[in-house]
Amino acid sequence: MVTIGDVAREAGVSRSTASYALSGKRSISPEVREKVEQAVRQLGYTPNAGARALATSQTKVIALLARFLDDEFAPAMLQYILGVTNEARELGYDTLLVSEEDGVSALKRISDSRMADGFVLLNVAERDDRLDILRAASQPGALVGLPAETAGVDVFDLDFEGAGRLMVDTLHDLGHRELVLVSQPEHVLERGGAYVWRLANAAADRAAELGVLLHPYFGSSTQPQIGRDLSAFLDAHPSATGLLLNNEAAAAALPSVLHERGLSSPHDLSVIGRYSDDFARTFSLPYSAIDSAAAELGRRAVEHLVSRIEGSTDAGTTVVDLIAPRIDDRGSIAAPPTQH
Amino acid sequence: MVTIGDVAREAGVSRSTASYALSGKRSISPEVREKVEQAVRQLGYTPNAGARALATSQTKVIALLARFLDDEFAPAMLQYILGVTNEARELGYDTLLVSEEDGVSALKRISDSRMADGFVLLNVAERDDRLDILRAASQPGALVGLPAETAGVDVFDLDFEGAGRLMVDTLHDLGHRELVLVSQPEHVLERGGAYVWRLANAAADRAAELGVLLHPYFGSSTQPQIGRDLSAFLDAHPSATGLLLNNEAAAAALPSVLHERGLSSPHDLSVIGRYSDDFARTFSLPYSAIDSAAAELGRRAVEHLVSRIEGSTDAGTTVVDLIAPRIDDRGSIAAPPTQH
DNA sequence: CTGAAAGCGCTTACAG
DNA sequence: CTGAAAGCGCTTACAG
Structure with missing residues (x-):
């Protein structure tokens, strides 16, 4: 396994300089930066995710808590999921898909072990027992589905x-x-x-x-x-x-x-x-x-979640975003038949 | 955040003793074990996943690489996914769902950053360019779908x-x-x-x-x-x-x-x-x-993958497991109509 | 049966 | 602009 120590040695600099050269978090002379970048290419260096998470307290992972209900149309569920994973990836996050029956303990487990920076909850019910855990968690959460009580969470749903x-x-x-x-x-x-x-x-x-x-x-x-x-x-x-x-x-x-x-x-x-x-x-x-705007709801939930994770959203106020309904016209609407 | 240091202090023992008491990897006196367990309960301790991964080189995560093809029936895809996530959880693993178009670079990224202990590839094609990366990866992989060349990977498919x-x-x-x-x-x-x-x-x-x-x-x-x-x-x-x-x-x-x-x-x-x-x-x-036995294929792939991750499967030989076809009788089969 | 210490691979104040 | 060092929270030889 190639570490940042290997990169530093190859580039002839210290580990901290190698790290800064890659993150850009302090100014680096052009020659040093070039040497570091070349060493990275040459050795094929990729940072170890666990080590980085430990050092930064950021996993770059979003946990997606799905609930699969019996008479639900599966493609719709898949669209929510793809909306979430695709938007997450675009924003630099990977997605942990959690499908356990017991969403409450799953949420607690993932939150406490700090495997994820935030949560998206799918299929949120009017009274959803996952919400108490989510509100107590140290990571932010976004819901797809409107519960009775929206305090402390961001909510996305069709209007x-x-x-x-x-x-x-x-x-x-x-x-x-x-x-x-x-x-x-x-x-x-x-x-x-x-x-x-x-x-x-x-x-x-x-x-x-x-x-x-x-x-x-x-x-x-x-x-x-x-x-x-x-x-x-x-x-x-x-x-x-x-x-x-x-x-x-x-x-x-x-x-x-x-x-x-x-x-x-x-x-x-x-x-x-x-x-x-x-x-x-x-x-x-x-x-x-x-x-139903499934993919769009998943996307919006992630977008907002990430802005909260990265601190660019006011922590005091939460959002209830109801997507305006739109009719896809497939030609089944017309004036009523004339009486005769 | 409550760490193992907090647990150790609360229990009045060293951190290593606390750790061993929880893992059971060396003998611990009953009194100490009880004190540690009580401290864990009292403080609500859960190990930090990143720290554990760094120390053990084990993430307890499986990466699921999905490909979504246009005219595919989505519920079938979802069944594969659920087969994987459910079996993984049962065996103590979480699932990272990766839906990027570019499966090759995704596989490389996850493998190099060591975010997962192994891979399940869905929808594997006859010639699948993800396989070269997988074979070179340090983590094992299981395929759902039979490629032309099966060397070095475990394969699961319908016969x-x-x-x-x-x-x-x-x-x-x-x-x-x-x-x-x-x-x-x-x-x-x-x-x-x-x-x-x-x-x-x-x-x-x-x-x-x-x-x-x-x-x-x-x-x-x-x-x-x-x-x-x-x-x-x-x-x-x-x-x-x-x-x-x-x-x-x-x-x-x-x-x-x-x-x-x-x-x-x-x-x-x-x-x-x-x-x-x-x-x-x-x-x-x-x-x-x-x-199609989608969920069953997902389950078998994970089961085998985990046994490989945990070293209980011979590294030298690989498996091609083709599920025997079975007809679900819905009453559309009978003798041909008699000629007249 | 238990403890002190090293080490996993990063990042980031601290010093120069 | 750069380096030496501390620290993130675990696990696990090493020593007793």
């Missing part, structure tokens, strides 16, 4: 309330006056997914303001039950002209449901979903949808 | 040749004599996916041995083109009674293709796929298939 309003506004502007909203099943809420409520409540409020009739439902998260659910909802509201889906399984099942009923979108029914672009691609879904 | 034979044997035993095989598109081969050839060639050889007529094709990897491809293949071979799919997109498109043609499986056509269980679940696919 689900804005998403609910955008769905209703968009169809109202086109002339729709009766809509069906299909949310994820209630067990998703139970495990802490308050975002389902946030979207549904905001949509209901906006609909009430605008005089739009909105029928809210929970649908199953599995095939083929969700197909039957959708049929029942549409049967119950034959005059509804718009369908809002905050439920991935529903979006995947809808094409065959519409086919069976002899309906087409947007001619008979305008449809707006809320899922990731990957999801749309995997299933070749033709519905306009509000993107 | 694709066995898979091709198993597909043909299974249908031959039931009385089928004419089959269509749809492989992934040729661009998958170009980027190094020799497994496509391995399966196709072994299937062809076995078919020839058994006197089975096998029509091999490449199909598109995208909708809706693959649907048209499938229709064309079936049109071209109206007397074929079995369909073998080494192409995920084809499996996803097949239900609607069969529906359009008024065919049902296995009554009119026996079908065997080759994809992950997750893939089947995501698309609610009813076809019997050989599982």
